[in-house]
Amino acid sequence: MGDREAVNAFENSGGGGMKTILVVDDEPAARYGLRRALENKYRIAEADTAAAARESLRRESPDLLLLDIVMPGEDGLSFLRWMREEGHGQPVLIVSALDTAKTAVEALRLGASDYLVKGFExxxxxxxxxxxxKMASLEQENDALRRRLATEGQFGQMIGRSAGMRRAFELAERVAATDSTVLILGESGTGKDLLAQEIHNRSARSGKPFIAVNCAALPETLIESELFGYERGAFTGAAQQKKGKFELASSGTVFLDEIGDMNPVTQAKVLRALENRTIERLGGTQPIPVDVRVISATHRDLPAEIRAGKFREDLFYRVRVVTVELPALREHKEDIPLLAEAFLQLHAARMGRTAKLAREALAALERYDWPGNVRELKNALERSLVVGQGAEIMPGDLPQEVMRGDAAPIRDARR
Incomplete structure (x- = not known):
């Protein structure tokens, strides 16, 4: 068969809306077998050379390609390389008689989606x-979601169109352009770490390190050495010098998460670092210049902590030149549909599935108070996908506490 006969479309009745598969193989018998196997569900187009396949890509806009490797003239791998270089993103299933690991690896490296050796069932x-x-369709949906979120209430990895979230995003956007210290307030799970990361990403320091330290997770005996480092011999086991987070973040940003849990001794040293822009390693005597921006976050009421003698007032004023407050999810429930859709698609893509929320399930999400905030919502939707096997998440797939709406006792227990 020559190029002039290379492209033949086979379409059964009622083919509108059917997915199109382009079969690229120089053997007529192979093309015939593939067409017969698939034509009941898909529209099939054929090409017997790479040149004909190029024309068919333009004319047919196929949803998937079945591609042989060994063909006269330009082989399948060269055609695949050309496809990807030209920006054609359709999934490609290699269907070849070549049964070698080297060929399969090369095909996958060039952008093939899968590899079948002829003789398959x-x-x-x-x-x-x-x-x-299915995966290609899911990726298209995710791309559309990402494009929509880019224009509808997204700030980095954070999502929200409510007034409270818009205020937080707008203030964070403005402060990102400065070098001021920032204090982010919000309950656990509201996304304080994500906001800090995005402020850094939009700042002049974005090309430099962003180093996060969870002050609540480090014991009092370790936090100082983690932040400021130590000299060799500073304590038992200090066999060599180690730089701390302030030095490692040079010219970048240090994020002090849950600064309200920091002990008073370390608070004093952080204050000194902010005032003098120098630190001293544990066991050291020489001041070391540091150039970092400090972003802090806490779920605690710092003025109350100051009154109780647990937090330094001078440090408070140093770290909160600008304060950004993230509302609890129960205070901006109008964002739940958008958040739920985004999280559901994220988890479904990772599991290789498609899923949507039943209206009753969404209503249950909107009734619940979410003591764990956005983090709890994200985890609840992941759990629902694992438990629910259907294409639609039903109320019974949700965690029991969400269905019962008993968030208040949980929140009280955490206080």
Missing amino acids: LEELRQRVSNLL
């Missing part, structure tokens, strides 16, 4: 094709 072919088309 037809049901296996149908399953591979179905899976690849």
Whole structure:
């Protein structure tokens, strides 16, 4: 068969809306077998050379390609390389008689989605094709979601269109352009770490390190050495010098998460670092210049901590030149549908599934108070996908506490 006959479309009745598969193989018998195996569910186009396949890509806009490797003239791998270089992103299933690991690895490296050796069962072919088309559809949905979120209430990895979230995003955007210290307030799970990261990403320091320290997770005996480092011999086991987070973040940002849990001795040293822009390693005597921006976060009421003698007032004023407050999720429930959709698609993509929320399930999410905030919502939707096996998340797939709406006792127990 020559190039002039290379492209033939086979379409059964009622083919509108059917996915199109382009079969690229120089052997007529192979093309015939693949077409017969798939034409009941898909529209099939054929090409017997790479040149004909190029024309078919333009004319047919296929959703998936079945591509042989050994063909006269330009082989399948060269055609695949050209496809990806030209920006054609359709999934490609290699269907070849070549059964070598080297060939398969090279095909996958060039952008093939899967590899089948000729001699396969037809049901296996149908399953591979179905899976690849589902994944491609899911990726398109995720791309559309990302584009929509980019214009509808997204700040980095954070999502929200409510007034409270918009205020936080707008203030964070403005402060990112400065070098001021920032204090982020909010309950656990509201996304304080994500906001800190995005402020850094939009700042003049974005090309430099962003180093986070969870002050609540480090015992009092370790936090000082983690922040400021230590000299060799500073304590038993200090066999060599170690730089702390302030030095490692040179020209970048140090994020002091849960600064309200920091002990008073370390608070004094952080204050000194902010005032003098120098630190001293544990066991050292020489001041070391540091150039870092400090962003802090806490779920605690720092003025109350100051009154109780647990937090230094002078440090408070140093770290809160600008304060950004993230509302609890129960205070901006209007964002739950958008958040739920984003998290559901994120988890579904990772699991290779498609899923949507039943209206009743969304209503349950909106009734619940979410003591764990956005983090709890994200985890609840992941759990629902694991438990629920259908294409739609039903109320019974949600965690029991969400269905019962008993968030208040949980929140009281945490205080």
